[in-house]
Amino acid sequence: MQTGFSNAERAEVLVQALPYIRRYVGKVVVVKYGGNAMVNENLKQQVMEDIVLLWLIGVKIVLVHGGGPEITELMDRLGKKPEFVDGLRVTDKETVDIVQMVLAGKVNKTLVNLLEMKGGRAVGLSGMDGRLIEAKIKDERLGYVGEITRVHIQPVTDLLDRGYIPVVSTVGCDREGNAYNINGDTAAAHIAGALAAERLIMMTDIAGILRDRNDPSSLIPEITLAEAKGLYETGVISGGMIPKVDCCIEAIRQGVKNVVIMDGRVPHSILMELLTNEGAGTWIREGE
Numbered sequence: 001m002q003t004g005f006s007n008a009e010r011a012e013v014l015v016q017a018l019p020y021i022r023r024y025v026g027k028v029v030v031v032k033y034g035g036n037a038m039v040n041e042n043l044k045q046q047v048m049e050d051i052v053l054l055w056l057i058g059v060k061i062v063l064v065h066g067g068g069p070e071i072t073e074l075m076d077r078l079g080k081k082p083e084f085v086d087g088l089r090v091t092d093k094e095t096v097d098i099v100q101m102v103l104a105g106k107v108n109k110t111l112v113n114l115l116e117m118k119g120g121r122a123v124g125l126s127g128m129d130g131r132l133i134e135a136k137i138k139d140e141r142l143g144y145v146g147e148i149t150r151v152h153i154q155p156v157t158d159l160l161d162r163g164y165i166p167v168v169s170t171v172g173c174d175r176e177g178n179a180y181n182i183n184g185d186t187a188a189a190h191i192a193g194a195l196a197a198e199r200l201i202m203m204t205d206i207a208g209i210l211r212d213r214n215d216p217s218s219l220i221p222e223i224t225l226a227e228a229k230g231l232y233e234t235g236v237i238s239g240g241m242i243p244k245v246d247c248c249i250e251a252i253r254q255g256v257k258n259v260v261i262m263d264g265r266v267p268h269s270i271l272m273e274l275l276t277n278e279g280a281g282t283w284i285r286e287g288e
Contacts, residue, residue, distance in 0.1 A: 029198055029274070031061065033264070035205040038264075047264070047270065062160070062166050067106075087240065090143055091144040104126035104128070104171050107169065126168070128179065129155055131173065132152055135173065183247075186247055189248070190254070200251050200259040204244065213238075222284075225286055252285070261281050263281060
């Protein structure tokens with residue numbers, strides 16, 4: 001296959017990546033997967049390739065996924081109109097059944113199958129397996145939308161120890177057996193925190209945190225928690241970016257070394273972020 005690169009150039013790329021590979025081998029990296037990278041078939045294939053490549057070189061990858069568009073699509077087919085309050089899906093008993101079917105069933109097993117086809121070893125979990133994600137009602141207006149109360153991380157660590165890629169769908173449960181729809185970013189932050197992950201990667205549909213939301217070139221490549229507070233106050237972090245950055249800050253407070261919000265629409269953005277010196281989004285860290 002002709003790629004335009006000589007063998008020497010390919011070898012040089014691998015050598016340049018070596019310090020980054022050394023940094024992450026044996027470390028846990030959690031990837032929150034969603035947005036356009038999930039519904040675009042070409043991007044989906046590339047994300048799975050990135051994850052398998054990292055797994056093959058010894059990185060302990062955990063993939064946490066959502067599936068909002070697929071849930072909406074099935075609701076439409078069933079004649080059920082989606083409702084949202086403050087950006088969160090109102091989830092009655094019928095809707096939580098749909099969420100469970102789509103996330104823990106179709107989406108989760110599709111991703112597991114793709115990873116296996118790319119040469120990885122993956123096992124799918126929902127937040128209900130092993131009571132991985134325990135939750136309670138977040139807001140009575142939202143129905144079965146869950147607020148995480150506890151994470152039992154052992155099902156994930158058991159899979160990592162046995163050399164698998166855990167693929168986690170964000171459905172939680174309570175002690176009474178109720179299922180809950182859990183926000184994917186929140187679930188990823190709590191899981192990464194429970195694992196004391198080296199890095200949490202939040203894939204989004206924008207380049208990262210922008211000083212001017214209409215100008216992709218105004219990307220802020222790196223911020224500390226203290227700087228994030230100032231960006232809230234000046235309105236740079238606003239709208240839909242607020243809950244996402246809140247989750248990143250929560251992950252760091254729970255023990256994650258650093259978090260990156262990056263553009264999942266860019267091909268192979270995960271590899272760019274982890275194995276190059278340029279990165280692919282906004283890096284959030286605790287401090288100096």
